[in-house]
Amino acid sequence: MTCNNASRSKKLSPPRRRGISWQRHIFSGINTDSGGIQNFFVEYIAVNPAPASDQVVLNRKPEPPAPGKRRPGVRSEPPRYILVRAGSFGPQGIIFENFAAPRELVWNKKENLLFFKQSILGPSELSGAIKQSSVIYSLFSDSRRKDTFAWNFAIKDKALLNAHLRSRGREWFCSGAYAALKGSVKSNNDQAAFASGPILSYSESFSSKEIPSYWFHISAMHLISKITNGDIKNSCVIAHSFQKNSAAVFLNLEGQIITFKPANSRKYAHAAGCTRTDGNLHWNVSTENKRYMLDIDMFCAPPEMKLLGYDSPAGKGSLLSVFSGATGAGELRLYRRLKKGLELLVHADILNARCEYGVQDIKE
Numbered sequence: 136m137t138c139n140n141a142s143r144s145k146k147l148s149p150p151r152r153r154g155i156s157w158q159r160h161i162f163s164g165i166n167t168d169s170g171g172i173q174n175f176f177v178e179y180i181a182v183n184p185a186p187a188s189d190q191v192v193l194n195r196k197p198e199p200p201a202p203g204k205r206r207p208g209v210r211s212e213p214p215r216y217i218l219v220r221a222g223s224f225g226p227q228g229i230i231f232e233n234f235a236a237p238r239e240l241v242w243n244k245k246e247n248l249l250f251f252k253q254s255i256l257g258p259s260e261l262s263g264a265i266k267q268s269s270v271i272y273s274l275f276s277d278s279r280r281k282d283t284f285a286w287n288f289a290i291k292d293k294a295l296l297n298a299h300l301r302s303r304g305r306e307w308f309c310s311g312a313y314a315a316l317k318g319s320v321k322s323n324n325d326q327a328a329f330a331s332g333p334i335l336s337y338s339e340s341f342s343s344k345e346i347p348s349y350w351f352h353i354s355a356m357h358l359i360s361k362i363t364n365g366d367i368k369n370s371c372v373i374a375h376s377f378q379k380n381s382a383a384v385f386l387n388l389e390g391q392i393i394t395f396k397p398a399n400s401r402k403y404a405h406a407a408g409c410t411r412t413d414g415n416l417h418w419n420v421s422t423e424n425k426r427y428m429l430d431i432d433m434f435c436a437p438p439e440m441k442l443l444g445y446d447s448p449a450g451k452g453s454l455l456s457v458f459s460g461a462t463g464a465g466e467l468r469l470y471r472r473l474k475k476g477l478e479l480l481v482h483a484d485i486l487n488a489r490c491e492y493g494v495q496d497i498k499e
Contacts, residue, residue: 150181164327174461184237194446231265262287288318305343350493382407409492433465457493
């Protein structure tokens with residue numbers, strides 16, 4: 136595995152021809168009526184888009200053999216589709232999905248844009264709309280039924296930290312944690328606009344021949360010092376892993392970049408995982424390198440999260456089930472190694488963190 140703090144911007148690439156690719160954006164908006172803050176996400180997923188097809192093929196389990204028959208049942212065909220998925224987090228949050236055939240995906244290399252069904256994805260713009268008729272909750276209340284979700288905004292990148300992992304044919308890139316957005320998100324008559332200044336915003340891309348069997352993620356920009364009680368400005372932390380018991384960590388503390396790379400430093404101790412504690416999901420990371428030691432504890436309530444599924448390109452009903460939320464809270468401790476003992480450099484509360492945990496599963 137290689138991990139590094141990647142360049143400040145990453146050029147948009149077309150989805151891989153065979154396998155799974157996705158682009159995700161998670162951001163905050165302000166309800167224009169109530170003034171409340173809402174966390175949203177928009178993601179674009181391509182599963183086996185080549186060769187281009189006019190049909191959507193979904194991921195299904197193979198049919199079992201007929202009773203008393205030795206020959207196998209009907210084999211499932213590998214899935215092929217384009218999916219645009221969007222919505223909001225929280226107890227009243229909803230998820231909208233729009234499937235399209237691979238042939239409806241258009242890549243404009245000159246303008247560096249991807250065109251999906253009713254959606255545009257570019258490094259500096261996002262727009263689209265999804266309609267569906269069976270939504271239970273509104274984005275902002277549960278008093279009315281909603282059936283349309285639309286987004287249209289421009290992005291001016293103000294990333295503090297870029298993280299990059301590459302391992303065994305898969306590649307992951309995450310950029311956080313500020314962005315200046317101009318535009319809005321609408322759900323029928325409800326609307327959320329973006330603040331004039333930088334707001335919470337993460338962008339993520341993933342590409343692989345196959346879905347990972349494990350998914351662990353933490354990212355946060357809202358750090359409050361427990362020593363001074365003030366905000367730790369221009370700071371961000373990102374932790375990610377595709378395997379149990381360890382995670383790569385990328386940390387920006389007021390301009391100082393610190394990384395922890397478990398795969399490249401086996402002589403140091405590393406631990407990471409997600410468990411259920413008192414009804415909440417609990418993420419923990421303990422890692423070290425030659426100069427520093429880091430501990431992160433993060434909690435998020437399941438009702439604040441959404442369950443997102445990512446199909447295996449091989450089919451057979453297999454998928455990666457990910458619990459995803461944007462209201463995680465916890466603590467971070469950073470120590471500096473001394474000749475004798477440790478020096479506590481940072482002890483901070485973390486608020487409004489993005490937290491994700493997932494494992495490979497089989498569809499019922």
